[in-house]
Amino acid sequence: MNRALLLAALALALALPSGAVAKERPLALYRDARFEILQTADSAEVSPEELCAELKKANPDLGRPRCAVAGSLRRNVPFNDYALWVAANLRPGVRAEDLEARRPEVRKTLEERRDDYLFLFKSDGKESWLVLFHDGERIPARLLRVRGESAFGEVAPLFQGPTSPIPTEQEREAARREPEAFYRDQLPLDFRLTVGSGYIQGFGGHESAQVEHYTQNRDSASAWDWITDSSPLVFAEYGVEYARFLGIAAVLQWSRYDMKFNPETNPAIRDWTVDRWEFGARARIGYGFVPRPKVEIHPYLLLGFLYTVYDAEISWKKGVKKPFDSPFSLVAVSGGSLALGADLLLKDRYGAKLECGLSRRARKSRTDPEVGPLPDRPAEATLELYALFGLSLNWRRWL
Amino acid sequence: MGTRALRILLAALALALSGCAEKAARLHRANDAFPDSPAGTIAFTSLGPGDFILDGRDLFVEDLKIYSEDVHPALAARVDSLLGKWAEENLGAKVRLPSADSLGLPESEKRRVEGRVFVPVRWPWPGDSLRSGETVPDVVLLVGELTLGFDLQARSLYDYELANTYTEPGEKPETLSALLVWTLWDNRLQQYRAYGVAQASAPLVRPLSFGAIDALCKRLFLDVQRQSRLYPEIEP
Structure with missing residues (x-):
């Protein structure tokens, strides 16, 4: 019976990659990175100092994170419109894909800020939201909804794990050109x-x-x-x-x-x-x-x-x-x-x-039969x- | 190894195979963030000449006795007026907006409906509300491309695995059919409530008449109504 279970487990292990479920991409954690808080009319109050303290406590490997209110993004009209739109669209049932940045100007801004972590916190008292943009992605890297007054508690679990320095342009290019491990080797x-x-x-x-x-x-x-x-x-x-x-x-x-x-x-x-x-x-x-x-x-x-x-x-x-x-x-x-x-x-x-x-x-x-x-x-x-x-x-x- | 082990192995194999099997994809998607039926002012956009695609033009020219260069604008105008009448009568849509081209909506984007089905949509930018004079409608039915022709299948046009495959045309077309890409747009939040591609077809009776086209369009609009869950009590 054990053998049968083992075989079934092996068959399952081989079967799973074909029916793989779409998984959230892991969040790249950068050392000494910049964390910015997007502010909209109905966004929750989170101060940069609070955020930085929380990050340092969550993962000392993050080095010296710099936290700020995203002031320049607030003056960027298309991006500010986009942030307002995202905040307004945070409703139960919304998917991260439906919050995609469609405007080319907004996409460009996100790409320019690819190394930064852009947070948007929103709360209506009963439900709270955390939206995180990172790596120049057009859709939020993380979209979390929690019951309660603040989604701030969700920040720490996101930033657990090993970190790496922010890659330079050359490193990024090298990583992009690098063939897949199996074919390289x-x-x-x-x-x-x-x-x-x-x-x-x-x-x-x-x-x-x-x-x-x-x-x-x-x-x-x-x-x-x-x-x-x-x-x-x-x-x-x-x-x-x-x-x-x-x-x-x-x-x-x-x-x-x-x-x-x-x-x-x-x-x-x-x-x-x-x-x-x-x-x-x-x-x-x-x-x-x-x-x-x-x-x-x-x-x-x-x-x-x-x-x-x-x-x-x-x-x-x-x-x-x-x-x-x-x-x-x-x-x-x-x-x-x-x-x-x-x-x-x-x-x-x-x-x-x-x-x-x-x-x-x-x-x-x-040839040599032994006798005797x-x-x-x-x-x-x-x-x-x-x-x-x-x-x-x-x-x-x-x- | 007993039969039980064999059964477990077979089950695992079946699981593996079902993972690869194709799931029948639906042709419309509803936004879970908008579970309620639309309320408030409903508007609809017109069908511009650029949104109307005629497939198998020669047959229309032959049967409807229209000049070849007139058949496209004539049918586009006819379908647009049918659409307007239907929207006013069945949806209670009071506000008629110009076509996507006239509104200056962004270029079309491919949006995934489900599986491999992608439809081209032209949605306003987030933050831009559509308005007609002073009125800002709450919900807008954005009419996308409408294809009128013979033996059309939504899947063979919008499923990217099938879309670029060449199929030998049949000897004779058997059905008159139409497809319409639509979006039910929440104008307040600038977000879709639902979108998809509606389809209708009817056996082709030669010679083709305007009446048959009108009846087909009516069924097409009812399919939009069914897919978008707008007034579901109306059965197509």
């Missing part, structure tokens, strides 16, 4: 360290197979006749991915299996386990989806090479004669894997990986399905 090189765990399920072994007398096994073609055919695994992977497209990685993984031995014919053995260490190199080809800024999904197809080492470990029973000192030393085989997976990457830094694959290991031929009193080494061929989940850290370089 076309070719990322990602170095990624992933650590995680997973599960292996082998195929092709016989359920009833057992190791008799340390050496003999009815069917030794598959390693799953010697060892249990499923195990959790732990892995660590470090790799580099170019342009969200091609990647290579080195992987180390470890899993542990119980030997399927017959305790009656192996009386000296209490416990017999095999560690499987694998060193691998893998190459992947994939695609980078960017469903929303700072969220990337990289599905991929992977081909891996594995070098596998089995190391057996026995704990003996006390007082029973050991038939041999060590069952077998390191046995090495090689193999390959084919897998499909996806990396999720957040903010270019944090990630998660999900991968499912098929791998097979075998030695080409047994020591146990034969286990059979080597394995065929298995595996699934991995890992968390990763990513370091991105731009090429």
Whole structure:
């Protein structure tokens, strides 16, 4: 059920950008900016000193705000007409778009005052309004209506957050010409360290197979006749991915299996386990989806090479004669894997990986069969399905 | 993964798809700041020759037996007088204002009605009240462009996705139709109360008669009345 919820949440997260709701643009907060209060016949009394004190209290990052009554705007006849018109039109139900400045002269004035914050407060005793113009916009950046005698209390919440210095003309121009982040930074090189765990399920072994007398096994073609055919695994992977497209990685993984031995014919053995260490190199080809800024999904197809080492470990029973000192030393085989997976990457830094694959290991031929009193080494061929989940850290370089 | 999970996934998918699906946009917008019906003096502007657009002129010329160069002014004057009569009789509009051109209203602006539907309107500047002599009407019906023609669809003219697409003209026009962009203007606050585009059409009967045009215009004005919620008891 949890998995289902997770999947649904993922589907929703992917779906939301398409049905996105129009959101208010965030208000750019400038340090040492100028705040002016437009006064009309029916506007509420707010003094510049009061406003500045409130702003400083709300956000010390605003630096030294300068507050004033917008006297020059009051002498600007078209703009004053516009301010009067806005004040008269503040009625329940009015939208900010319907208060658009339509006159070219008024638009020009607003553009000239783009760095300033122009406030209009109005109150009729029961309802109060706050209108804020900023960034040269033709429509009010904020239009707030509150019950009560004054909307002055709404000022402080608007000015929370990080501030920046007022941009110069060159900075504005540079920002305007700057391409979108995704297109500007076309070719990322990602170095990624992933650590995680997973599960292996082998195929092709016989359920009833057992190791008799340390050496003999009815069917030794598959390693799953010697060892249990499923195990959790732990892995660590470090790799580099170019342009969200091609990647290579080195992987180390470890899993542990119980030997399927017959305790009656192996009386000296209490416990017999095999560690499987694998060193691998893998190459992947994939695609980078960017469903929303700072969220990337990289599905991929992977081909891996594995070098596998089995190391057996026995704990003996006390007082029973050991038939041999060590069952077998390191046995090495090689193999390959084919897998499909996806990396999720957040903010270019944090990630998660999900991968499912098929791998097979075998030695080409047994040219040196070991004979004698020591146990034969286990059979080597394995065929298995595996699934991995890992968390990763990513370091991105731009090429 | 159970069927429940599948259902949740399907629901999420449906949600995603419905976000992309087109919503049927209305052809008029009412201002929520003016919930009440207009009261006080109602005025209306005349339809200037520049506001009247005739589509498929040849057919009018052929059927109405008017000279080609006379058909536009003749029909514009006729529709304007119909408009005046309707406004006086049905809206109780006593004050007749000149056309937008004569009033010197600002150039037309595109205003969004809903979705992708934008209509050209000519609204007075904020702060400028329209007046006729001494009278300052409370509400003015601003008449915008009126299009008379055949097989017209408001959406294919004013929906910006459809407006510039070329469609093969049919063999024969099937309907006589008319569109009118209108605004109900609050002259006191210089703000719209409602605006939109009204449409009316009737099966085309050849030869075309002035009577058919008059009847169509009447239905067009009733659509304005319906959209603007002016006297809603009058059913078109």
